[in-house]
Every structure is written in C-alpha cells, then in structure tokens.
C-alpha cells in the first residue's frame with residue numbers, strides 16, 4: 086500500500102456486506118490518516134455509501150473489522166459513532182422539513198433544562214455555528230422553505246456540530262454550485278489543520294484532484310488501490326475506476342445545432358412569479374440544448390416548476406409551437422409532451438418504496454394499459470427492461486425496491502421514466518447529480534441523441550463545465566433575472582460566471 | 591412449469607408476503623380446535639365467514655384509504671346510514687332494486703363529502719372523518735327520531751339469511767367484492783396509481799397523476815363498501831338500528847393493518863386484508879364458543895393484534 090509509516094486513525098480490514106443476495110461489499114479495506122482528505126472513488130453502486138454507512142453505524146458489516154484510534158470499533162447506531170468521534174454527512178438529505186434550521190442542526194442535542202428545550206440557547210448555538218462555517222442561511226428558517234443547495238449546507242453544518250476525529254462527507258457537493266462548494270472547501274481546509282481525518286466521496290474529478298491527499302479506488306464492492314494524489318492523473322484514476330480508458334467527457338455533437346432561423350418550439354416571454362423570478366424571456370428550438378446556469382437562489386428551478394404547471398406565473402406568456410398556452414398542472418404539461426427530471430429525486434422523482442419497474446413506467450402508464458384500464462404487464466416489463474439496459478442501471482432485478490439502489494442509479498431511474506414518455510420538450514434539472522463519470526458520459530450521449538431526434542432540451546445545471554460542454558446556448562440567471570443568453574462564442578467560464586454574479590450583458 | 595410446481599411457487603410467494611400473519615391465523619385455528627371440538631367444522635367455518643362479512647367488506651374499502659396514507663373513521667356511521675336509507679326507501683313503497691341503488695349511492699355521496707373535504711379543502715382526513723363520523727351517525731336518527739326501523743322487504747332480508755347453491759349469499763357478496771377490489775388494485779392502472787400516490791404523493795403529482803381526483807374516488811369506494819356492509823348488516827337484523835356498525839371502523843382498520851397495509855401509505859393488498867379480517871372473525875367466533883366474557887374478548891383481541899403486527903413487522907425487517 087502506498088501509505089505506511091504514518092499514524093493511522095481509522096483502519097478497515099477484510100470487510101464485506103450482503104443485503105440478501107446483493108453483495109454490496111466484497112473485499113474492502115481502508116486506511117485513513119489524520120489531517121488528510123481521503124477520497125473514495127468508484128462507480129455508481131460500487132459500495133461507497135454502504136461502506137460509509139457501516140462506519141456510521143447505520144449498517145452492520147457481514148464480515149470484517151474496524152479499528153478507530155487504536156480501539157476496536159463496531160458502532161451499532163449513529164449515536165455510537167458520534168460518541169466515538171465519527172460524524173457523517175449522508176448522501177441523501179436527512180433533515181426534517183417541518184422544523185427550523187437551528188432545530189435540525191442541533192437535533193437530539195438541543196440545549197435543555199429539565200426536559201424543556203431552551204429555545205434561545207438553541208438559536209444562539211446554531212447561529213454561532215452557521216456563522217463560524219460562513220453559511221448563507223438563517224437559523225430560524227424552516228428547512229422545507231430552503232433550496233436543495235441550502236439544505237445540503239445545513240446538512241453539513243449538522244454533521245460538523247460535534248467535534249469529531251473523523252468526518253465523512255458523502256457527495257456533499259452534488260447539489261452545490263461552485264461558490265457554495267468553495268464555502269465547504271474552506272471548512273474542510275480548517276478541519277484538516279485541526280488534524281481531523283476527512284473521508285470524502287465525489288464524482289467530480291477536478292474537485293477530487295484539488296482536495297484530496299489520498300485517493301482509494303473501489304470497484305464492484307472491492308478495494309482496488311490507494312494512491313497519493315501527487316502520483317496520479319485524472320485519466321489514470323478514471324481508468325482504474327471504470328476498468329477501461331476514457332478519453333472524452335462530453336460527447337461531440339454529430340448533428341449541427343438548429344439554425345437560429347428555425348421556429349422555436351417553446352417561447353417564454355416576460356414570465357414572472359412574485360418573489361421568485363422576474364421578466365424571464367427565452368426561446369428554444371427543436372433539437373436545441375439550452376443550458377441554464379446560475380448560483381443558489383437564481384430562480385432557475387422555480388422557472389422550470391412554473392413551466393411545468395407546478396406553480397403559477399403572475400405575469401408573462403408561454404407559447405408552444407407558436408400558440409400561446411396556459412399550463413396550470415403537470416397533467417397539462419405532460420399532455421403537451423413536456424418532461425421534467427426534477428432536481429430532488431428522493432422527494433419529487435421517485436417512489437422509493439416501490440419497484441424499479443413501477444417507477445420507470447409511472448408517467449407512461451397510459452401506454453401500458455388496455456381500454457378498461459387493465460395493465461399490460463408484459464409490455465410494461467419489456468419497456469422497463471429496455472430502459473434499464475439503455476441507461477445501464479445497476480439493479481438486482483426489475484422488482485428491486487428503488488430505495489435500495491445507489492444514489493446515481495436512482496437518478497438514472499428518474500431519467501428513464503421521462504425518456505419513456507418521448508417528450509417534445511425535456512427539462513433536465515441537475516440530471517447528472519451524483520452520477521459517476523462513466524455513466525455521465527452515457528447520459529450526455531442520450532441527451533445528444535434526443536436532441537438529434539428533435540427534442541428541445543432545457544438543461545439546468547450547477548456544474549459550469551457541464552453547461553458549457555453540452556449546451557448550444559446558455560441562459561444565465563442571477564437573483565431571479567436573466568442576465569445574459571450566451572451564444573457559443575461567449576461561453577467561457579469567466580464570462581458566464583461574470584453574468585451569474587449579477588452583471589448583465 | 592408443471593401445475594404442481596406453479597402452485598407451490600404461488601404458495602411460496604404467499605408465504606413470503608403473508609407468512610407471519612398467515613401463521614397467526616393457523617395458530618389461532620389450532621388453539622380453538624383443541625379447546626373446542628365443534629370449532630373445526632364446515633358449518634362453523636361458513637358461520638365465521640358470515641359473521642366476518644360486514645367487517646371484511648368495510649375493510650376492503652379501508653384498505654384503499656389507508657393505502658393512500660389517509661384514514662376513514664366514518665365508515666361505521668355510513669354502515670348505519672345505509673341501513674336506514676334502505677328502511678326508508680321501503681317505507682316509501684319502493685321496490686328492492688331502486689332501494690339498493692339509492693342505498694349504495696348514499697354511501698358514495700357520503701364518501702364523496704369525505705373526499706372533497708380532504709382533497710380540495712386540504713383538511714387532514716383524520717379530522718374530517720372524526721367530524722363526519724359524528725354527523726353521519728346523527729343523521730341516522732333523523733327519520734325515526736332514534737327508533738329502529740323494521741325492514742320486511744323479502745329480497746333485502748334474503749341477502750343476510752338465504753343461501754345460493756348451499757353457500758350463504760353474504761359469502762358470495764364478500765367473494766365478489768374481494769375479487770373486484772383485488773383486481774382493481776393489483777391489475778389496473780387505477781390501482782397502480784393508488785399505490786404510487788400512497789408511496790410518494792409529491793412524485794405522483796410531478797408524474798401527472800391526478801392526485802385529488804384519485805383521493806376523492808377512493809373515499810367514494812370506501813363509502814360504497816361501507817354502504818354494502820350496511821345492507822348486509824340490516825338484512826341480517828331485519829331492521830336499521832341507529833347504533834349499527836358502531837366502532838366497526840376500528841375492526842376494519844385492524845383487519846387492514848393485520849393484513850400488512852402500512853399506515854404510512856403505499857403498501858398493502860386485498861389478500862392481506864382478507865386474512866386480517868378472518869383473524870378477527872376466528873377470534874370473535876372462537877371466544878364466543880368458549881363463552882369468554884366480552885371484556886376479556888376485547889383484551890385478547892387487542893393483544894392478538896399487537897402480537898400479529900409485531901411478528902409481521904419483524905419478519906419484514908429481517909428480510910431487509
């Protein structure tokens with residue numbers, strides 16, 4: 086192994102974990118040193134989150150042992166883990182939406198006297214922490230009212246509210262845009278200086294190269310290797326991870342982007358919704374990929390929600406194929422062949438307790454039923470099977486519960502269910518959130534292919550390289566307003582960031 | 591696959607899904623057979639089915655509602671309303687078929703009210719149906735000022751007292767309604783949408799499911815099932831009683847939950863509910879045959895429900 090000699094704070098040996106017939110971990114090992122960022126890199130479903138959940142006491146391993154700070158360590162629940170000095174920020178948000186930020190951050194450790202919670206002290210303590218971490222949220226806000234990115238920051242604050250020797254961050258940046266991610270990186274830097282060991286999981290290669298000290302690659306539940314960051318390149322890591330070479334990140338366009346003279350399929354004019362966005366205008370032609378970029382609170386998701394009929398505009402018009410339409414519900418949006426891959430798969434995308442198959446067929450159900458509403462199970466199954474194959478979704482079977490799939494594979498199911506409806510206009514809100522590099526490429530290829538077939542694609546993303554790499558034009562938003570619609574010659578990271586921070590073109 | 595192995599595969603599937611609760615049913619039957627020689631007979635089994643019919647049908651409706659993550663506490667009252675509507679129809683000289691249609695329509699209407707209040711006025715179904723439970727119960731007494739109303743119409747009373755090819759008509763009714771609900775839930779688009787909506791309402795909404803309409807229809811199904819239960823009950827009693835069906839909603843909920851329907855929504859089957867209802871029926875019948883005093887029966891019933899649900903939860907957790 087590359088690391089030796091130095092003090093080791095956490096050591097995992099010969100670990101395996103089975104869920105019934107599913108072998109999530111086969112032969113896993115890990116050796117983490119204090120004051121260093123140790124990244125775990127692996128494809129969707131490789132077993133990263135499972136390993137972290139074992140460390141956090143959520144799951145018990147089938148075999149294997151852990152040594153934490155010289156002591157044998159076998160937590161049977163997250164409280165045990167916290168007591169032993171290990172804290173985790175889970176991949177999937179685990180906050181109570183109906184409670185305030187402060188209540189969430191200090192959940193189960195509220196300052197209290199005689200069983201009564203001391204509200205003032207609670208707010209003060211939480212506010213101190215939020216201020217120390219430099220987070221752009223108010224501790225008295227309801228979590229349910231926050232954006233996904235803000236919730237992610239709260240989740241991080243919650244994880245860091247105890248003093249820990251080991252901090253685990255499972256894809257903390259998957260729903261953060263660059264500027265919020267910077268806040269997190271600063272926090273990580275400070276933790277490192279204090280000698281805290283950080284276990285970090287991410288699918289963003291640039292970020293991994295920047296942050297990590299050590300990188301462990303895992304594949305199919307097995308340990309592959311651990312490397313010092315200075316000894317490897319991104320290309321090498323990807324090859325180790327997917328088991329083959331990958332040269333490009335974004336598939337090139339085979340078909341030219343539609344000419345600007347072509348008639349738009351969707352034209353939005355002066356769309357406003359009070360307190361969310363104002364005077365938003367853009368149009369998109371069939372076969373075009375229109376990127377949407379902006380920072381937290383720029384109003385991109387809100388615009389998409391309104392287009393899809395989940396929220397009502399207070400002013401402005403929407404036209405499809407030149408005719409003005411009023412879409413007041415998702416039912417109407419779907420009737421007009423609009424698809425919407427929402428940003429939050431757990432809440433709006435999936436029915437986690439149901440099978441992969443019934444999640445995939447969910448929107449297109451009409452196509453799988455006879456006159457009297459009887460389901461045509463075979464057709465449904467075949468269609469679901471085809472989507473699972475096309476997106477290479479890693480699942481034990483079609484009857485597997487969606488909630489037991491890895492994060493990236495869940496994301497692919499959400500995509501699959503909309504692809505089945507063959508939309509004319511497809512809204513993708515963070516479609517590659519939590520998806521590994523290999524699978525990202527597959528998704529990009531599918532987006533390209535859809536565009537080539539004439540689907541108009543609205544691509545909302547917080548990853549600037551993705552927006553630039555995939556889009557034909559980019560709508561940049563800041564604080565609810567469109568600050569620029571950038572053409573290809575304007576699509577440099579500097580220009581787009583400039584517009585995104587509020588300078589109109 | 592041969593017939594035999596297909597049957598054994600189907601049996602395995604049933605055991606996997608309903609193992610805990612099925613076992614509870616068998617164990618109860620064995621206990622009662624040992625303690626009472628007359629328990630294990632075809633006649634007594636038909637008797638149990640007959641006794642449990644009212645609860646079973648109401649529980650089918652309740653299963654839909656719970657599946658959606660809602661609750662309907664008004665069905666006991668709807669059972670009484672249905673009997674009274676029937677009695678009044680005959681008092682006004684109507685014949686059997688229109689009276690039956692009107693009775694069932696009354697159930698649908700009361701369910702509709704529950705559904706609209708829940709789906710459109712966004713009130714929690716628990717509160718809505720606690721309120722309508724009282725309102726509907728009060729309405730039963732309106733025509734007669736609280737007195738029971740006799741029902742002498744022979745077709746109506748035949749339902750609860752006559753047999754068809756050797757099997758009591760009520761059992762036929764249960765069988766038909768079981769099949770209807772089972773097929774609607776497991777084989778149709780409507781059933782699938784109910785499952786999905788119960789599993790995650792928000793995701794259902796984003797996927798273009800008309801969640802409000804679905805909810806209203808399901809409360810109507812619950813109302814209709816309760817009304818049919820009311821028909822059965824009143825036909826057996828030859829009368830509409832103002833306190834008929836009192837607290838039956840609790841037995842219906844117990845049957846559904848015993849059968850594996852999750853109060854959180856999204857999980858449940860009609861087969862499970864049928865088994866759940868049978869457990870309640872076997873318990874009632876067995877304890878009556880042993881002349882167990884009523885208050886002991888209540889205690890035992892409550893304990894059995896707790897144990898059965900615990901076993902079920904545990905077996906499901908072990909599978910994970």
Ligand SMILES: Nc1ncnc2c1ncn2[C@@H]1O[C@H](COP(=O)(O)OP(=O)(O)OP(=O)(O)O)[C@@H](O)[C@H]1O
Pocket residue numbers: 104107108109127128129130131132133134135136176479480489490491492493494519521910
């Ligand atoms: N509770 C569970 N029950 C059954 N299978 C599970 C469960 N949790 C995880 N798995 C399976 O174990 C495997 C590893 O999943 P895990 O979530 O650890 O992947 P991951 O490496 O974190 O992937 P991602 O990058 O997509 O988050 C997957 O095949 C997944 O389906």
Ligand SMILES: [Mg+2]
Pocket residue numbers: 133134135176255491492493
């Ligand atoms: Mg994961």
